[in-house]
Amino acid sequence: MNLTLRIWRQKGPEDKGRMVTYPVDDVSPDMSFLEMLDVLNERLILDGEDPVAFDHDCREGICGMCGLMINGDAHGPQRGTTACQLHMRQFKDGDTIDIEPWRASAFPVIKDLVVNRGAFDKIIAAGGYVTAPTGSAPEAHSTPVAKANADAAFESAACIGCGACVAACPNGSGMLFTAAKLTQLSLLPQGQPERYTRVIGMVDAHDEAGFGGCTNAGECTVVCPKGIPLNTIGRLNRDYLTATTKGAGNTPGS
Amino acid sequence: MTKTRSPIRSNVGLKAVMAVTGILLVLFLIAHMLGNLKVFTGETSFDHYAHWLRDIGKPLLPGVWFLWILRTVLVVAVVAHIWAATVLALRARAARPVKYAHRKKVRGSYAARTMRWGGVIILLFVIYHLLDLTTGTLNPVGDPGNPYGNVVADFAPERWYVTLFYTLAIVTLGFHLRHGAFSAFRSLGQQTPRGERRARTAALIFAVALCAGYLVVPFAVLTGLVS
Structure with missing residues (x-):
């Protein structure tokens, strides 16, 4: 699968932030959403760019650390599923996916997709x-x-x-x-x-x-x-x- | 930690205020709708009913005291309802200073999504409605002694835009009640899933019935059933 990601990039709490577009190629439908972001980050690191910061821990859907607004859906399109348990088979080849942090004044953005809860x-x-x-x-x-x-x-x-x-x-x-x-x-x-x-x-x-x-x-x-x-x-x-x-x-x- | 604010100002307290005042207004709406239906019993009966409304409580209360007590209660309820809604709306806006770039529509229901603007439309309608049929300022007849004539003149076919606005306002009210009636139960502590299904169904049936009860009058005038 080849995807286009539009990800919220924000250097720190004071930065204004903006949506940045990244193409990601050769995504396996069996990857989890976070693994797909890992693939993107590996490439960004190799290119000498700042990887996308996002929260995650157990990747088993029980710790509550991950949380991404995916195409306007908290944790993505699949119900009863955390972002880490969401698989790329939920998306189609050629999709554009918007990824944003939780938006709330009580949850200030620390960096990129990481918020302070x-x-x-x-x-x-x-x-x-x-x-x-x-x-x-x-x-x-x-x-x-x-x-x-x-x-x-x-x-x-x-x-x-x-x-x-x-x-x-x-x-x-x-x-x-x-x-x-x-x-x-x-x-x-x-x-x-x-x-x-x-x-x-x-x-x-x-x-x-x-x-x-x-x-x-x-x-x-x-x-x-x-x-x-x-x-x-x-x-x-x-x-x-x-x-x-x-x-x-x-x-x-x- | 010491208490620094009244519980009424909490998010839960404000919703309780909205629920209680909303229920008071709904009780008035039911009575008002039933009163409207008297129009089908004929001119004498309807006018008699309208004049009786001014005399409720006699001789216990002098003159139109009951009417003014009722009006005071309703105005207090409306003001409190709007005050609580405004405070909550401002808090909601402050709670999300940065909007989502990609945002889906609220999935809950159309009714839940349009509560705030629907409320504004209803308020504007109520102001017009009072100027129309209470003070008579905007009514083509505007005779306080002849409420039946006022109603019939109001919804005459050549004043179709009045009927249209009335219909839109009533449908908006229906949506407002469809979510509002359920929401009031929840705000006052309705807490079981089965009760939630019942409350939602009851709210829907109630909203439809109330809409029908209100709309039947202008359409009866429009079609000449009442003249």
Whole structure:
């Protein structure tokens, strides 16, 4: 396959940045998208040019590091798939592919396609944990969990924090991420003691980071590589409204 | 961390404001639509109904107090709805300062994509509508004592552009409600996948029914069914 790539190149956070066109020849349909970028980078290095910076780590679709806006689709055209697990057979010979970084004020571009997703860490730090006694794992039967709750919590826990939800959201909202990180705890008994302080803390951190608000447009859940459902945000809304009307305190983690 | 802002100003709180005010406005829209349908019961009945609206609450409340209380509630709801929408729209714009070079259309739905501009169109229509049938300024008859005559004169065939604008506004309203009604449930904590399917279906049926209820009046006048 011969492809034309239009890639966002930006030397650093202060650089203005622009789309640059690169032809890439002899791409195997069995390559992953990132392997295709590796091929391009090897050529750029041999030519003495600056290789394209992009985030990646496990390349198994579970670490959440990779994230590219491919032809306006977060993680590319295949649903339920991270960019690293996307294969070139999804494209046709002669295609032009636009590759851009996640666009959000909360995710400033560090270089080329790499963005700083530290804002997600701040949301987690504001309440995405439980104050549980440490030690050996407790006997599983000692704390019964309803099957439906366990399933829903697991669904949320599948979030890898890649940021595709923010990238795809027309409002640049990080609500799907925040809701997933919230409900994986709030649905389980272990998460109950801090349930209402957690939600206030995490929503505050979300808003402070400069993410937009959710308008239930549903873009996030379409591109989410882990298929976190949109109704997760409803759970967040309910917890937030309960927490604020109850006056459940405003010190996260207390 | 100390609380520095009201929960209402959070992204979740603003959506709750939009949901509650939206529901209030929807309740009014339902009542208004049912009232409109009185036009099919004849001129005397319709005019009688219109005059009765000014007298609700008598003798408990003097004069047209009820009407003014209702108007105040509606204006507060409209202002709060628009305020929350504007704050959220500005935040959304600030959240993505650099646009994508290649951007697909929102896949959610046409309704979800057009909420903001649709809202602006509806607001402009409401202003026109008040000048037309409440104050009578833009109405060819404009007689406060003869609401039936005002309506019939308004949608007369030679004033087809009024009917066209009315239809466009109502269809826009339908799209606004199709997403808005579902969105309101979600913003107020609707949280299960099955509930989401139900809420979406209910919103669609409701939007279509409301549109039909509103559109049947001008088209009845246009076709001479009501004259």
